[in-house]
Amino acid sequence: MVRDKEATKRKLLDAATAEFATYGIAGARVDRIAKNAGANKALIYAYFCSKEHLFEMVVQEQVDLAIRTLTITPEDLPGYAGKLFDRYLEHPQLLRLMGWLRLENGFDAMPEAEIRAHADKVAAIREAQRAGAVPDHFDAEELLSLVVHLSILGFSSPTATRDLVVRAVGRIVG
Amino acid sequence: MVRDKEATKRKLLDAATAEFATYGIAGARVDRIAKNAGANKALIYAYFCSKEHLFEMVVQEQVDLAIRTLTITPEDLPGYAGKLFDRYLEHPQLLRLMGWLRLENGFDAMPEAEIRAHADKVAAIREAQRAGAVPDHFDAEELLSLVVHLSILGFSSPTATRDLVVRAVGRIVG
DNA sequence: AGCTGTCAACCAACCAGTTAGTTAGAGTGG
DNA sequence: CCACTCTAACTAACTGGTTGGTTGACAGCT
Numbered sequence: 001m002v003r004d005k006e007a008t009k010r011k012l013l014d015a016a017t018a019e020f021a022t023y024g025i026a027g028a029r030v031d032r033i034a035k036n037a038g039a040n041k042a043l044i045y046a047y048f049c050s051k052e053h054l055f056e057m058v059v060q061e062q063v064d065l066a067i068r069t070l071t072i073t074p075e076d077l078p079g080y081a082g083k084l085f086d087r088y089l090e091h092p093q094l095l096r097l098m099g100w101l102r103l104e105n106g107f108d109a110m111p112e113a114e115i116r117a118h119a120d121k122v123a124a125i126r127e128a129q130r131a132g133a134v135p136d137h138f139d140a141e142e143l144l145s146l147v148v149h150l151s152i153l154g155f156s157s158p159t160a161t162r163d164l165v166v167r168a169v170g171r172i173v174g
Numbered sequence: 175m176v177r178d179k180e181a182t183k184r185k186l187l188d189a190a191t192a193e194f195a196t197y198g199i200a201g202a203r204v205d206r207i208a209k210n211a212g213a214n215k216a217l218i219y220a221y222f223c224s225k226e227h228l229f230e231m232v233v234q235e236q237v238d239l240a241i242r243t244l245t246i247t248p249e250d251l252p253g254y255a256g257k258l259f260d261r262y263l264e265h266p267q268l269l270r271l272m273g274w275l276r277l278e279n280g281f282d283a284m285p286e287a288e289i290r291a292h293a294d295k296v297a298a299i300r301e302a303q304r305a306g307a308v309p310d311h312f313d314a315e316e317l318l319s320l321v322v323h324l325s326i327l328g329f330s331s332p333t334a335t336r337d338l339v340v341r342a343v344g345r346i347v348g
Numbered sequence: 349a350g351c352t353g354t355c356a357a358c359c360a361a362c363c364a365g366t367t368a369g370t371t372a373g374a375g376t377g378g
Numbered sequence: 379c380c381a382c383t384c385t386a387a388c389t390a391a392c393t394g395g396t397t398g399g400t401t402g403a404c405a406g407c408t
Binding site for chain 2: 023024025026027096099100102103104107108138141142145146148149150152153155156157158159160164167168171172
């Protein structure tokens with residue numbers, strides 16, 4: 001047996017991510033997370049305090065990852081939507097986790113980091129509009145909402161393709 | 175005391191609708207439904223078999239209602255999106271119930287009635303395209319997906335307005 | 349020895365579902 | 379109009395299994 005606190009925390013976080021993405025907060029089972037992580041249930045409480053707090057850690061990690069990996073390209077919003085679409089296809093966890101979070105904790109329970117990242121993106125778009133690189137028939141805030149929302153088209157219609165999302169954003173921006 | 179089976183079923187269904195919309199399937203509590211309906215828990219099992227089956231009844235009723243109330247206007251898709259937006263604002267229950275259903279039962283667990291209604295709408299749009307009333311740079315199926323998805327913009331950005339949705343669909347169609 | 353990571357076993361609260369029994373009220377016969 | 383019965387709506391209390399959370403002991407490392 002190896003005794004590595006950080007490695008155990010990592011395994012627990014990974015198992016928790018999968019569990020919460022699949023079953024939500026209310027449906028997730030702490031015993032199942034421990035079992036799938038190959039660790040003991042008590043460790044969850046030693047390292048993460050409670051089920052709710054573990055969920056928060058999972059969401060925070062996923063959101064941070066998403067923000068760090070994807071930077072907005074205000075002058076190419078269709079391309080940005082395409083990259084978002086790809087990310088959701090590769091990591092469906094994020095979309096599901098945010099879905100559960102919204103439904104369970106209300107619609108304005110957004111993680112702090114996401115609010116800041118959102119504000120930055122709006123600023124970037126507004127700047128691009130001022131520079132004439134992006135048309136201004138939509139307010140920067142509105143534009144970002146539309147682009148992000150269209151990139152999760154797969155959420156309401158599972159047959160939606162990347163190409164469709166890109167073309168749709170193209171018409172919104174163009 | 176009045177003894178009216180149908181009235182009691184109605185009260186249970188109403189309480190269940192609110193409960194499931196708020197907490198989801200896993201989070202909903204059968205005792206709470208009974209209490210809020212002013213009825214006994216055992217009646218839920220006498221009238222609706224199980225918690226899961228009660229959820230199905232609730233979803234079916236809400237979907238049927240939505241389908242019966244709102245007919246598509248293929249030649250005015252922005253207006254249709256606006257009406258959908260209004261409906262979701264007035265009855266947030268439907269959107270939340272469908273959200274829980276999607277997350278808990280998988281993305282292709284759509285009620286039978288909704289699948290049929292969807293096919294009818296696609297046919298109506300395709301007909302309008304053939305008649306030249308709707309441009310065909312998007313396939314009818316794609317167009318419907320986009321319109322419906324944009325109408326639930328409020329799901330991902332709570333500050334979204336009706337006007338924004340209508341304008342966005344206008345650009346998609348136009 | 350002493351500190352730390354780990355775990356089996358445990359607990360109280362909770363929850364979906366059941367049951368044995370109670371009661372409102374419609375029907376019936378006088 | 380009354381007394382009686384029968385049925386179906388209704389209920390309080392219970393059950394068996396589950397769940398989030400705890401604890402005291404054990405094992406590995408310095």
